[in-house]
Structures are given as structure tokens and as C-alpha cells.
Amino acid sequence: MSQKFLETEGPGWVEQGIISAEQLQQLRALYPEQPRAIGLLPLLGSLLVGLSALSLIAANWQALPEWLRLAVLIGALVAAYAASEYFLRHGQRSLGTGLAGLGLILFGAGIVLTSQMYQLVGYDVTGLLAWVVAGVLLTYLYRSRFLLLLAVAIGALAQGYSYAELSTYSYATLVLTAAGLGYYWWRRPDSLCGAVLACGLLWQAGLLIGYLHIKITWFFVPAMLVYAAGDWQPNRPAARALQAPPLVAGFLFMLGLAMFGEAGSYTDMLRPHLAAYLGALLLVFGLSVAGKRARGHFSSATDWLLLLPGFYFPGGLPLAIAALVVLYAYSGAVLWRGNYEQSADRINLGTALFVLTTMVAYFKLTWEFLDKSLFFLLGGVLLLGLSWYLRRRAVRTLPPSDQR
Amino acid sequence: MPGFFDPRTPLLPKPHRRGLQLAVAAQVAFLLLVAVAGYAVGHFGRTIALRTMPVDPRDLLYGDYVVLNFTISQLDVKQWRGAQPPRVHQPVYVELRPTPDGSYAAVAIYPENPPHIPASHAVLRGWVQSNWRTALRIRYGLERYYVPEGTGARLERRTGSRPLLVRVNIAPWGQSRITEVAER
Structure with missing residues (x-):
């Protein structure tokens, strides 16, 4: 029940004698106003700052020595998780979770860029699988729907890449999505996550049919x-x-x-x-x-x-x-x-x-x-x-x- | 999305904090491992040279990587040494021998790692991509070369439809990677 709903409907209930004025106050106290719109702003801001830093580094990427590139990748990764931890400690759950999601994305980018640096891309799906594992793990650790959705997307991406570019199928990715994320959804059911999870699983099932001919x-x-x-x-x-x-x-x-x-x-x-x-x-x-x-x-x-x-x-x-x-x-x-x-x-x-x-x-x-x-x-x-x-x-x- | 980040969900309990630290450490370790593996293949690996097929330069460049089609990418099915006929997606081991011009050519294709081969020969791991009546198409995971920005176009212009010489390092544990792409 939202505070706004109580604001508009509450006085009517008091007038009709459904509840007393005191009970309305109690109800209001039960559902405090959530600063949700404000919670999303820092999230968007951090995304923009991250993107600008990313484009700056990307523009000069080839000029950097290899060790420095690796250091930048790992530094950004650790910084994102550390910032996430900081904001979670201070009660800013949305910002904290968003930054953890950024960390997860940076991990994937790190795998891809490091593999490219050493011409290891295309060898097998181990790197992508590690990304999926990290996504599932973080979903449980942060208990976050946002990370669940991100992990479903990563699983879909990894499977699509395996199928299209490597002409293989990653059964491990399918199992991680179905069992790992599926079990999380089972324990904490939710409509949006359910629909997205089902779409992700259908996508992977479709690729499996294509792979098996x-x-x-x-x-x-x-x-x-x-x-x-x-x-x-x-x-x-x-x-x-x-x-x-x-x-x-x-x-x-x-x-x-x-x-x-x-x-x-x-x-x-x-x-x-x-x-x-x-x-x-x-x-x-x-x-x-x-x-x-x-x-x-x-x-x-x-x-x-x-x-x-x-x-x-x-x-x-x-x-x-x-x-x-x-x-x-x-x-x-x-x-x-x-x-x-x-x-x-x-x-x-x-x-x-x-x-x-x-x-x-x-x-x-x-x-x-x-x-x-x-x-x-x-x-x-x-x-x-x-x-x-x-x-x-x-x-x-x-x-x-x-x-x- | 109302309630998407639910602020009422309690903060993470202490054991999860420890789990998180471990998860981040594992991610950093994995990235370092990828880098170390890449470095080790280059350092401990044995270098061989492979020749590409002449390619249509218009097909060559995709964004930041060059697509390579090796002479050993398509092999005669007579070179197959397995008891069963080869299947699509099956991992295979291709035995290579040096040729007078410095590049390597395929001798035989095995379903298992061949135990006894001459010292001058090398073994490259691959997968059967497609299986025709007379030929096998094999993927080695070396079909892409990521080039520094801008130089891909230069490579394309210079080579035209001539073959390239690709230097590949094969580590004793079977992993391989491209170290250099040169024009012939």
C-alpha cells in the first residue's frame, strides 16, 4: 500500500467511519514514504560517470601497456564493489545494488578485454561461464531482483555467443540459469523476475534445439x-x-x-x-x-x-x-x-x-x-x-x- | 518500477559480507588467471606458422578483428584416423608437420591426442564444425585476430587477396593463441 494511496483514500475512510483518525495515522506510520525517485537518480548518475570513464579509457586502450590495462580493469572492478559495499552500509540499497551490478558488468568486460589482449577469445566458453557463475552468486549474496535480471541477461548473452560464434552449446550455462536462478526465484517469487527468467530459459531452450538439429x-x-x-x-x-x-x-x-x-x-x-x-x-x-x-x-x-x-x-x-x-x-x-x-x-x-x-x-x-x-x-x-x-x-x- | 529496489529488505547479514569479499576476490583472481594463461602460452608455448587461404578483402575485416581462414581449416576426410566417422562438434587433434616454406601442414586428424608423433611435428586442438562427404571443416579458436584500432584496415589493403602467415603459440597443455599476423 502506498503512502499516496493512503493520502487520497484515507480521509474518505475516516468520514465513512470505516477507520478512526488514529488508525489512519497508525497506517501511515506503517507505510513510510519511500524516496524511490531520488534513489534512482544517483544510480543513473553513477552509470553516466562510469560510461564517460569507460569511453575515455577505450579511446586510449591500445596505447596503454598490457599491465596497466589489466590494472585499470581490476581497479575499476574492485572500486565498483567497494563503493557498493559503502552505500549498502549506509542504507542506500538501490545505489549499492546498482554499483554491484556495475561491478558484475565490469567483470564481464574484463574477461572479454583480457582475452582479446592475449588473443584467447574464441577458444572456449570458460570466460563467459565464469561471468554467469558470478552473476548467479551475486544474486544470492545481494538477494537482489536487479541482479537476478542481470544474471538472466548474462546467461542469455553467453549462450547466444556460444551458439553463434563458437558453434557449441554451454549446458553449464543452462543448468546455472535453470537451477541457480530458478531456485532463487522459487524461494523469492516475483512477477517481473518470473517473466524475464522464463524468457531467458526459452531463449536457451530454442538455441539448444538449434544446436542439436x-x-x-x-x-x-x-x-x-x-x-x-x-x-x-x-x-x-x-x-x-x-x-x-x-x-x-x-x-x-x-x-x-x-x-x-x-x-x-x-x-x-x-x-x-x-x-x-x-x-x-x-x-x-x-x-x-x-x-x-x-x-x-x-x-x-x-x-x-x-x-x-x-x-x-x-x-x-x-x-x-x-x-x-x-x-x-x-x-x-x-x-x-x-x-x-x-x-x-x-x-x-x-x-x-x-x-x-x-x-x-x-x-x-x-x-x-x-x-x-x-x-x-x-x-x-x-x-x-x-x-x-x-x-x-x-x-x-x-x-x-x-x-x- | 515501484518497489524494484525494495528498501525494506534488511541489509546483508555478516556471513554474506564474507561471501561477498570472497566473490570479489575470486573475480579478480579469475581475471589475473586469464592474463597469466595468455602470458604463459606465449612464453612456454612452441611457435608454429600457419598459412591462411587467400580471402576476399571485403570479407576480411569485421570491426576490430580480422577473420582468418587457414589452409588447415578445411581438411580431407581421408586424413581422419578415428574408428568411428567424425561427428559435428566433436573435439579433434590435428597433427601438423613443417613444410619447406616454413609454414605447417596437416598430416592426420585424430579423435584423441596422438601419443607418438615425430618431434618436429605439432598437435593443434580443434572442433569439427561441419562434416561433408569428402571434407571436414575444423575450428581451432584461432579464427579471429584482434587488431589494434585502425591497423585492421591497413592489413586489409596491403594483403588484397594474398594469403597471410599467422604465428601461433601452442602451450604444452594444449592451449594455443596467435602471437603475430604477417603478410607473405
Whole structure:
């Protein structure tokens, strides 16, 4: 609860006799004003000073002797951590954590520049791995969400570099991100961190699929593993944030299949060995459903409708239609859950997905057969009618207080 | 981002302070280790020279480094000495012998470090990058040479499409690095 909220709403509560004036005072004392905007200014300032020093050194970098370059790198690193320690001791947590993040970035820059100095870049991923380890370690030591986000980014960067430049895959980076940062998130769940962590893991999973040269649909096994982890997390908002990226990926993939599946030229890349793929997916499904049961939100099992493997249908129209059926099943389920749980957000989301799917379906199924002006006219009428109907249902379903 | 840095989170307890000091010390030690490794490869390593393929000068320079394509980057699959056919990403050991012109050429490719080779020969570690029917493309981690700012363009202009001679140091423990890139 913010101080501002108490300021604006508090007097009203006192007037209506909900709380007494003394209780309002007590509440205010409970939530002291946080000088947050001011806390961010020194952070930005320190970043700018750091950048200017960096550009000055970078401009003269090659002219410096090697030992001096190393000394500058290590000196900047130690100074950043020491300053972070100083500000943390004096209670300036945001500035202190920001400086620790700067230290971590300087460590990465130090590894890269030292390796370049001795022409060691490109040899292996040890240096990048050390950076990831440092990121995970600092996340735990500082117990900071900011450092967690930074560590996820470093992991994504290290993996991307290994894949693109060294044509290898760093399993250690994947394990450190999934287990190291994942466990931290598990103990201290948080929405923003959950979403970013899931994106980082999906990125690394995608690179793994590319590295192993296996069918791209295998991607959904690790992706849904991330989703299943969210099912076991007791903190629902944080868990939903972790589960959103895998679902978005699944929806976009199906949408792509519905739109371009007819081409058939790449459908070979979609079909893994049926028994192995379904077996692995069912295993993850079991894990997810068990989590949903244990945590008491079984109705969200409809999310799995997106994973119906419609891509086993032969290429061409059957594949596109199978993908559309999956999309309709999913967006219909979101709408149904929104109605059932009386959640305005979910109804809105379901409506948007439903309309999007209908647009794709309409485009897919009629573009070839209809006169173009008739196509657009009918399409427009269909969309208007659909959105009017869904809106009316939503208004009817939701209690009047939600209609503000 | 409200509450992003939550000021109510208590300050770090004492054991974490010790952990932090160790973490910073480890980072400094790692940087020093990288530098020492680089120096040691140059100091204890054995120098060999590799020749690059003639490259299109337009492809040569990427920002602050030069991309090198060695004569030993692409090898005949007949030189493979493994029992199993080579796989992509597999680490390999390439045996090199000196040639009359001073550079080194590949003799054989092994899946393990070959124990007995003539004293004049050298072994360079690499990875199979791609595997065609008749040829293997091998990556050594030496394909980039970081050049002092500005000189990359000069190297590019001078060499045109002629090959370069690259001096590489190979340490007894297998690590290697470029010490010099010269034009022929």
C-alpha cells in the first residue's frame, strides 16, 4: 500500500467511519514514504560517470601497456564493489545494488578485454561461464531482483555467443540459469523476475534445439517444463508471470502454422518421432497437472489445449485447419474460464485471442474463393458481430461493480 | 518500477559480507588467471606458422578483428584416423608437420591426442564444425585476430587477396593463441 494511496483514500475512510483518525495515522506510520525517485537518480548518475570513464579509457586502450590495462580493469572492478559495499552500509540499497551490478558488468568486460589482449577469445566458453557463475552468486549474496535480471541477461548473452560464434552449446550455462536462478526465484517469487527468467530459459531452450538439429517442435518440451514449474509455485501472480512466455510461444507457433502451414515445404521440420515426443510431452503434462491439483487451480489445465499436436496432420489445408482447431479450443477455454471465474482480464484476453483466431481462420479459408470486396465486407461484418456478441456476454457475466 | 529496489529488505547479514569479499576476490583472481594463461602460452608455448587461404578483402575485416581462414581449416576426410566417422562438434587433434616454406601442414586428424608423433611435428586442438562427404571443416579458436584500432584496415589493403602467415603459440597443455599476423 502506498503512502499516496493512503493520502487520497484515507480521509474518505475516516468520514465513512470505516477507520478512526488514529488508525489512519497508525497506517501511515506503517507505510513510510519511500524516496524511490531520488534513489534512482544517483544510480543513473553513477552509470553516466562510469560510461564517460569507460569511453575515455577505450579511446586510449591500445596505447596503454598490457599491465596497466589489466590494472585499470581490476581497479575499476574492485572500486565498483567497494563503493557498493559503502552505500549498502549506509542504507542506500538501490545505489549499492546498482554499483554491484556495475561491478558484475565490469567483470564481464574484463574477461572479454583480457582475452582479446592475449588473443584467447574464441577458444572456449570458460570466460563467459565464469561471468554467469558470478552473476548467479551475486544474486544470492545481494538477494537482489536487479541482479537476478542481470544474471538472466548474462546467461542469455553467453549462450547466444556460444551458439553463434563458437558453434557449441554451454549446458553449464543452462543448468546455472535453470537451477541457480530458478531456485532463487522459487524461494523469492516475483512477477517481473518470473517473466524475464522464463524468457531467458526459452531463449536457451530454442538455441539448444538449434544446436542439436532436432525438430523444432521439441522446443515445447522444455518450454512446458518451465510452465509446469509454475504450477508448483504457491505464489500465483509470480507463477502466472513465469507461465506466460511459454503460452505466448505456443500460441504464436500455432498461429504461424495456421497462417503458413499450407505451404507444406517445412512441415518436415515439425514432426518428431511420435512416441518419443508424445511420451516426453505427456510426462511434462503429468507433472503440470499434479502441480495444478496440489495447488488447487485445476481449471488452468485448459492451457494445455495449445499443445495438442495438430502438426502431425499432413501439410496443406488439413494442417492449417488442425492448427485453427487448437487455437479455437484454447481461446474458447480462456473465455470459458473468464466467465467461470468472473475475471474481466481473462475475458478480455479470451476475446482478443478469439477474434484474432477468427481473423486468421476467415482469411485462410475464404481468401481463395471469394471476390475481394465481398471478402472484406463479410470479414468486417463477422468481426463486428463477433466482438459485439462477446462484449455483451462479458458485460452480462461480470458483476456490475467491475463495469466501471 | 515501484518497489524494484525494495528498501525494506534488511541489509546483508555478516556471513554474506564474507561471501561477498570472497566473490570479489575470486573475480579478480579469475581475471589475473586469464592474463597469466595468455602470458604463459606465449612464453612456454612452441611457435608454429600457419598459412591462411587467400580471402576476399571485403570479407576480411569485421570491426576490430580480422577473420582468418587457414589452409588447415578445411581438411580431407581421408586424413581422419578415428574408428568411428567424425561427428559435428566433436573435439579433434590435428597433427601438423613443417613444410619447406616454413609454414605447417596437416598430416592426420585424430579423435584423441596422438601419443607418438615425430618431434618436429605439432598437435593443434580443434572442433569439427561441419562434416561433408569428402571434407571436414575444423575450428581451432584461432579464427579471429584482434587488431589494434585502425591497423585492421591497413592489413586489409596491403594483403588484397594474398594469403597471410599467422604465428601461433601452442602451450604444452594444449592451449594455443596467435602471437603475430604477417603478410607473405
